[in-house]
Amino acid sequence: MRPFDETESMTPKRTSSVPEPGRLEGKWAIGVASLPLILFLVLPIAVLVLAGVRELGLASSRPDSIGAPPLVAAKILPAIRLSLVTSALTTLFSVLLGLPVAYLLARFRFRGKEMLDTLMDLPMVLPPVAAGVGLLLVFGRMGIVGKYFDAAGIRIAFSSIAVVMAQTFVAAPFFVRTARAGFEAVPERFENAAMTLGRNRWGTFWSVSFPLARPAIAAGAVLAFARAASEFGATMMFAGNLPGVTQTLPLAVMSAMEESLGLAIAISTISLALALFALLGSKAAVRKWGR
């Protein structure tokens, strides 16, 4: 057989993601209207960075010194480490436990789906402190599940595990929501094709659905990590604020406020730097991962 005529085969479908230069009327007006929010978001961050640099730089030479930078670092190093480890674990659990739920909601129709859908969104709007109370009622020493663990000598609440649980409670729904949208965007005919080519559900999922939804899955994981790293209320309630055990960075900022504003500023600045790294890093990862 001879190939198709060139004109057709030489026109790739792919379109560039760079938008064409459209009409520019109104650009300035819309820009001005955008200014208030941009300023509102940027100003506190910018001032925080400036203050943080001053605190960390001048720390040792000032009368109300909070201590030299190494001292500050030593004080909050456990909190940094705890935040990174727990957030990473939370992300892992959110992905492992969230994938089946996301796929279930994306692909199948079943009774109670509406309700499950709403339940999955609930933790995102629930005040995290209330979530913490709920977790205590279930997994606390007197909790309906926790009492059995307690009898076996295992304490869940106010442990590092509790931190991961609190974070997973508030972060996993973000992953499910994002990954589900990713699965829904995979046309069903690709999965049907895989099935007529001999793959069962499991094989179809891993060879077609997962790779095609991968950008959304990666984005969902990033969201879950970000939400976990910033978690405060549920952790405070369910895991407490024990330095080195359950005191994550956000909790450390809170505690520092009681000691000195300078220390709080310093820790906040470090949190900000870490968040920025995480954001840039995950953006790069999504770019690389998203085919």
Place this chain on the structure above:
Amino acid sequence: MMAALSASIVSVAGELRIEFDAKVEEGEVLALVGPSGSGKSTILRSLAGLTRPLSGRIEIGGEAVFDSVRRVDVPPWKRSVGLVFQEDALFPHLSARENVEFGLQKRNGAGGEGSGRSASEWISALGIAPFADRRPEWLSGGERQRVALARAAVTGAGLLLLDEPFGGLDVRSRRQSRSELRAFLDRASRAPEGRPRAVILVTHDPMDALTLGDRIAVLEDGKLTHVGKRDELLRNPRSRFLAELAGHNVLEGTLRAGEPGKPEREILVGEVRFAVSTAETPADGRVFLSFGPQDVTLLDGTISSSARNQFPAQVLDVIRLADRLRVSLDIGVPISADVTEPAAKALRLERGREIVAAIKSTAIEIVS
């Protein structure tokens, strides 16, 4: 001969109740034709196991894969069925070659060399090799179609289902593709690597059905209104859609070189010679030529000697359709022509009248 497919099912698509009762033999191509929305795709999906029929029984290669009474419903991945989808369903994250090889992994645990060879064979047979390492988004519509065909054929499934394989192609590509598909069907139904395959080709285009099907099944509003050979169908159209279908002139003939040095060639159908231009025409041999009833002009008078494709014709019959008249003619072979009522009056058309039929050369389509 054994039936590769024997199905008798009732399915539902939206409000439409679809009944399908047919057998397809090994090595046979059944063209399932019907207007859009008549339920063709639903039938294919039911056969492949992607949709569950309401009731009935499906046997593929003698094995029951669906039986509503005995509660048999074999999942698609265990049915020996290859399906080429109406919409482009190539995996976008895999190269053309990986798409073709997809069905070989995992299916037959042994896998191995036999199947690997079959993939390479199909890749070279369908001319996929030059773009085998490209992803679908970089392929043209015709190239994607060929990859889809190879992908479905490679697994060696005993039943091959093609759902509107020309759906996404423009007219020019369709013409080319029809010849390619014909070659593909010959190859697929011969199946050198195993038992001959049965093929169901779903299409809404009468041309596809008439030129590619060994038998033709016509589906209208969920019911099979005709199943049989092409000639039976053309002789005895029983509905508006069938008449539409039957009005399409499809003649089988022999393509021959014209006089040396001249770009023209001719197709001999019985004793009748049709002149065709050489552009896009295939090598000499057996071909189909086709033209619509609207491409035939009826003239009063005699034939000028220089005119191409003008034939003395005798009116066999005149049938009134909704907005025009369908004229059956004998020009040495039977053909159909459509004329408007005023034109028919002016020509005083009636049974037995001798006139001249002229066919536009550009309207003649050739399928090798």
